[in-house]
Amino acid sequence: MSPEFIIAAIVTIVGLTTPILLAGLGELVTEKSGVLNLGVEGMMLMGAIAGFAITAFTFNPWLGVLGAAAGGALSSMLFAVLVLQLNSNQVATGLALSIFGTGLSSLIGNAFTGRIVPQFGSIFPAALAKDPIWKLVFGYSPLVYFALAMIPLTAWFLKSTRAGLILRAVGENDHSAHSIGYSVTGVRYAAIAFGGAMAGIGGAYFSMVITPMWAEKMTAGRGWIALALVVFAGWRTGRLLAGAYFFGFLMWLELFAKANGFGNSLPFLQDIPSQVWAAMPYVMTIAALTLISSRGNVGASAPACLGKPFLPST
Amino acid sequence: MTTLNRRSLMKAAGAAATLSLVGTAARAEDKIKIGFIFLGPIGDYGWTWAHNKGREAVDAALGDKVETLYVENVAEDASAIPLIRDLANQGCKLIFTCSYGYMEQTLTVAKEFPDVKFEHCTGFKRADNVATYNSKFHEGRAVLGTIAGKMSKSGTLGYLGSYKVPEVVLGVNAFALAAQKQNPAATVKLVLIDSWFDPPKEAAATETLINLGCDIVTTHTDSPGPLQILEQKGLYGFGQGADMSAFAPTAHLTAIEDIWGPYYVQRAQAIVDGTWSSTDTWDGMKEGTVVIAPYNAAVPADVVALADAVQAGYKDGSYDIFTGPIFDQDGNEKVKAGEIMTLEQLASIDWFVKGVESAS
Numbered sequence: 122m123s124p125e126f127i128i129a130a131i132v133t134i135v136g137l138t139t140p141i142l143l144a145g146l147g148e149l150v151t152e153k154s155g156v157l158n159l160g161v162e163g164m165m166l167m168g169a170i171a172g173f174a175i176t177a178f179t180f181n182p183w184l185g186v187l188g189a190a191a192g193g194a195l196s197s198m199l200f201a202v203l204v205l206q207l208n209s210n211q212v213a214t215g216l217a218l219s220i221f222g223t224g225l226s227s228l229i230g231n232a233f234t235g236r237i238v239p240q241f242g243s244i245f246p247a248a249l250a251k252d253p254i255w256k257l258v259f260g261y262s263p264l265v266y267f268a269l270a271m272i273p274l275t276a277w278f279l280k281s282t283r284a285g286l287i288l289r290a291v292g293e294n295d296h297s298a299h300s301i302g303y304s305v306t307g308v309r310y311a312a313i314a315f316g317g318a319m320a321g322i323g324g325a326y327f328s329m330v331i332t333p334m335w336a337e338k339m340t341a342g343r344g345w346i347a348l349a350l351v352v353f354a355g356w357r358t359g360r361l362l363a364g365a366y367f368f369g370f371l372m373w374l375e376l377f378a379k380a381n382g383f384g385n386s387l388p389f390l391q392d393i394p395s396q397v398w399a400a401m402p403y404v405m406t407i408a409a410l411t412l413i414s415s416r417g418n419v420g421a422s423a424p425a426c427l428g429k430p431f432l433p434s435t
Numbered sequence: 436m437t438t439l440n441r442r443s444l445m446k447a448a449g450a451a452a453t454l455s456l457v458g459t460a461a462r463a464e465d466k467i468k469i470g471f472i473f474l475g476p477i478g479d480y481g482w483t484w485a486h487n488k489g490r491e492a493v494d495a496a497l498g499d500k501v502e503t504l505y506v507e508n509v510a511e512d513a514s515a516i517p518l519i520r521d522l523a524n525q526g527c528k529l530i531f532t533c534s535y536g537y538m539e540q541t542l543t544v545a546k547e548f549p550d551v552k553f554e555h556c557t558g559f560k561r562a563d564n565v566a567t568y569n570s571k572f573h574e575g576r577a578v579l580g581t582i583a584g585k586m587s588k589s590g591t592l593g594y595l596g597s598y599k600v601p602e603v604v605l606g607v608n609a610f611a612l613a614a615q616k617q618n619p620a621a622t623v624k625l626v627l628i629d630s631w632f633d634p635p636k637e638a639a640a641t642e643t644l645i646n647l648g649c650d651i652v653t654t655h656t657d658s659p660g661p662l663q664i665l666e667q668k669g670l671y672g673f674g675q676g677a678d679m680s681a682f683a684p685t686a687h688l689t690a691i692e693d694i695w696g697p698y699y700v701q702r703a704q705a706i707v708d709g710t711w712s713s714t715d716t717w718d719g720m721k722e723g724t725v726v727i728a729p730y731n732a733a734v735p736a737d738v739v740a741l742a743d744a745v746q747a748g749y750k751d752g753s754y755d756i757f758t759g760p761i762f763d764q765d766g767n768e769k770v771k772a773g774e775i776m777t778l779e780q781l782a783s784i785d786w787f788v789k790g791v792e793s794a795s
Contacts, residue, residue, distance in 0.1 A: 129646040137639050227476065234478035235681060332634045332660035334682060337476035338508070339658075341633040372636070376643040379626045379793070380593075395629045 128257045130373065135265055136331055138369030140165070140323040140340070142268045144347035145354070145361055146275055147193075147319025152351060153279060154312035155292035155426035159215025160200050161320050162344025163222020168193035168321020169328035170226040173335045176238040185238070186264065186325055193321020194314045196222050201313040205306050208430040219344065227337040240333050262330045264322065269362075271319075276358040288312060292424035295431045305431045320344065349406040355413055356423060364409075371401045467529075469493060469703055470522030471505040472515065474534040475632045481657030481676035482631065483507065485693040486533045486556075492696025493703045500707050511536025519544040523551045529706045531699070532556065534631075535600050541565060552711050554702060557602050559782050561713050568698060571719030572602060573609035573781075574749045575691035576653075577756040578727050578742050579673045580613025582688055583651045584621050585738045586671065587614070593649030594625045594791075595640050597656050601784050603627070606655050608788045609756045613745070615790055624649055625793035634660035645670060651688075662686050671733065678728040689742075690728040697723060717778060720749040757781065762789040 144161050151158050158164075171192025176185030200218045203209045241262050243250035249259040279285040290298040291308045299305050327339050350368060354361035375398035413422065471490050475483040490503050504527060506518050515537050522530050523544060531554045532541045538558040545553045545565045553565045561567055583592050592614055596603045607625055614621040624647055626640045637654065641661040644652050645668055653673045654661045662683035665672040674680065674690025698716065705711040718724040727746060730739055748754025759770035763786045770776055776784075787793055 126646055129642070133639050133642040133646070136642070137635065140635070227478075231478065235480055237681065327635055331638045332658070332663050334634075334659060334663065335478075336480070336632070336634055336658055336660075337478055338632070339634045341630070341635060343635065373639065373643065376626055376628070376636075376640045377647075379628075380624050380640065380643050380647050381792075395627070399629065 125253060128254065130377070131257060132260065134366065134369045134373045135261060137372045138365045139262075139265050139268050139330075140326040140343055141347045141350055141368060142362065142365040143264070143271075143323035143326065144320040144344060145350040145365060146268070146271055146358070147316035147323070148347060148351050149354070149356060149358065149361055150275060150279070150288070150319075151312045151316030152356060152427055153292045153424055154288050154309045155295055155424050155429065155431075156204065156309050156313055157211045157215065157428040158197065158200055158218070158313060158316055159212060159348065160197065160218025160222060160344075161316075161347050162340060162342065163219040163226075164193040164196050164317045164320035165222075165324030165327075165340045165344045165347075166226035166338070167196040167222045168318075168324035169339060170230045170233070170324075170335060171321065172325030173238060173328040174229065174233055176329060177233060177236055180239050182239060182241045182329055185329055186322060189321040189325035189329075190318035191321070193319070193324065194317040196225075197313050197317025197320070198310075200317075201310050204430065205309055205313075208432065211428050211430070223338060230335045230337060233335040236335065238329070238333055241330065262326070264326050264330060267322070272358055272362045279358070289424070292426055295426045295429075296433070299431070299433055305433075309431075320347070323347070346402050349402050352423075353402075353406040353409045355409070367405070368402045371398070371405075374398075375401075466500060466502040467703075467706060468525065468527040469501050469503050469706070470519075470525070470527035470530040471503065472509050472519055472522070472530065472532040472534075472537060473505055473507040474509065474511070474536075475507065475657055477505070477507050479632055479657045480659055480679060480682075481674075482693070483533070483657070485676045486531075486695055489695030489699040493699045496700045497703050497707065501703055509537075513540070515540040516543055520547065523548045527551060529554065529703065529711070535602060552706060557600075559715075561715060563713055566702075566711075566713045566715065568702075568714075568716040568718075569602075569782075570693060570695075570724045571717060572691060572693070572725060573605040573756065574719045575725045575727060576606040576609035577613040577749075577754075578745045579653055579689070579691065580610035580756075581617060581741050581745050582734060582738055583610070583653065583671075583673075584614030584617030585741060586688075586734070587618070587621065587651045589648050589650045590618050590621045591648040591650070592621060592623045593641070593644030593647075593652035594623050595637060595644065595652060595654045595656055595661055596625060596627045597631045598629060599627060599785070601782055603655050604784050604787065605781055607791055607793075608761075608784070610653060611788050611791050612756050612761065617741070621790060623791045625787070625791055627793070628656060630656070632657045634658045637661050638664050641665065641672075659683065674728060680728070680731070685731070685733065688731045688734055692726040692728055694724055694726050720746060721752070763787065764789060764791060764793075 168189040172185040172189030175188030176182050203214045204211050244263050245259040249255045291305050295305045350364050354364045473483045477487040509515050529552045533556045535557040541553050541555045555567050557569045558567045594607050611623040628636050637656050637660045641652050641664040651671045654675045659679040659682035662672050665686040666683035671688050672686050676693050678690045680687040755775050757776035759774040760772040761770040763769050
């Protein structure tokens with residue numbers, strides 16, 4: 122394998138990884154506040170169409186990304202009102218949001234099918250971004266760097282800031298947080314909105330970066346993989362990054378094993394049915410869960426209030 | 436005592452629906468309903484988009500006599516059955532199920548509604564009220580293979596497919612054989628992604644094929660995503676199902692366009708006239724079902740001439756890419772020199788020709 126081959130493979134893996142990394146990071150923060158939002162797929166699609174539509178109107182992909190974040194966050198607010206204000210079941214409401222987002226994005230998208238929009242330019246000089254070696258570092262969409270920057274920022278926020286501590290307290294023990302005067306509902310609104318915005322940007326990576334076009338259901342189930350990723354990562358940002366790239370690598374490995382044809386150096390890869398590849402992220406998630414629970418408390422478990430409605434006694 | 440179960444409720448609902456129809460039956464302008472079951476979204480700009488154009492052609496030609504209904508995004512599993520049944524319950528007299536994977540589902544529902552006519556696309560099982568229709572897409576693939584074989588510098592071609600079904604196998608084989616006529620050393624790397632529509636996976640698969648040395652990639656999945664990747668890399672490819680040149684003005688050398696309108700209009704007319712019968716139709720370039728989109732300026736004149744010769748040969752019957760000798764991947768002779776594969780053989784093909792590199 123030549124260096125060029127490895128670099129090109131890494132570029133492909135980055136493309137496969139970035140959307141699930143963005144959506145997974147948003148969902149991680151939402152879940153840290155004690156809310157399980159299964160609507161990631163719907164929010165990603167809403168972000169994808171919002172980003173595409175805004176770019177189509179303004180011819181500015183940066184405004185498009187803002188639109189994608191707004192689209193994802195707005196659709197997450199539907200979920201937030203239902204589960205926080207009306208205490209509806211989080212699982213059922215999240216599933217409803219996925220279905221709703223899929224449908225609404227298709228409806229809005231009807232007007233945008235077949236249109237072409239301007240794409241992001243590189244934020245680095247072309248000499249670096251196009252260089253066969255340096256493109257490994259500089260040759261990506263701005264959203265890739267945004268996703269990578271958000272990982273340490275979110276880790277720092279959750280671990281070292283007062284607001285992050287409050288968010289985690291709300292997720293671990295909502296009644297205690299409430300009793301010392303924090304607004305559980307307010308914190309959860311913010312966490313859900315952040316999750317929606319990140320899922321929206323993740324969706325926009327499909328409609329604005331990988332294949333700059335709008336097509337219905339173009340996220341093709343990546344929202345569910347992002348949900349599995351959060352569990353796989355044990356609700357930790359560092360592991361989320363590693364897990365996202367691991368999932369991205371598995372997705373690439375399937376394509377590589379198939380494309381490289383018979384007679385290659387890894388013949389065993391070809392005997393794996395493709396359904397096994399498709400199931401791999403979920404199988405890995407179950408394996409990770411088993412490992413976490415069999416080794417006892419290794420600092421990676423679900424927030425204690427995850428999925429439970431908050432019903433203050435007074 | 437009558438027990439109230441779902442079936443009796445359905446009967447009651449059916450009776451009520453009939454009653455309400457009685458009131459309007461006197462009106463002469465009652466239209467015959469024709470239903471369509473679509474695989475993808477009608478906005479996929481590929482397979483389903485082309486079928487929907489066919490449906491619109493029926494509306495345009497016979498809009499005063501028929502009314503069309505459609506359901507999109509129908510999975511190729513048991514969930515298709517209630518959706519097909521629903522179209523029949525809504526009073527459709529003719530239902531087109533527009534993908535290979537609806538074969539058993541169509542036959543199941545057809546048994547329940549003997550008075551409704553069904554047409555299953557790309558299948559091979561028929562009944563008194565189930566016809567099949569197909570298109571010789573592989574004739575178009577032979578044109579693409581000719582262009583790719585002549586224009587590829589590396590001699591390594593990429594083929595991005597969905598599933599190992601006869602339609603895709605025929606496409607791969609026609610493409611590979613036609614390319615090898617131009618460049619005997621040409622090989623085809625095949626990736627089947629287990630989906631007809633998954634833009635991010637199609638894009639990643641295209642990147643992987645390019646990385647493995649393919650300089651031309653043809654797609655047998657339904658989104659324009661792969662063409663956008665080829666455009667970014669300055670390489671070439673082809674549109675699938677529809678002219679996709681808007682998405683990749685430079686990379687899009689040409690496309691296979693599926694033109695279903697004339698067939699749909701003809702079959703709808705047969706329902707109106709009461710002359711419908713169960714048939715097996717397999718049209719191609721000659722009948723105008725398979726059309727090659729305009730060539731890109733990047734295709735040199737000598738390659739255009741070669742491609743046009745293939746088209747002309749199919750139209751006058753003098754060319755068939757499945758003329759022996761043909762060898763399979765392991766080098767076994769599957770078709771003897773001078774023999775031409777029959778339609779039956781083509782319809783059930785499950786082996787790839789020599790020079791196709793595939794893991795599946």
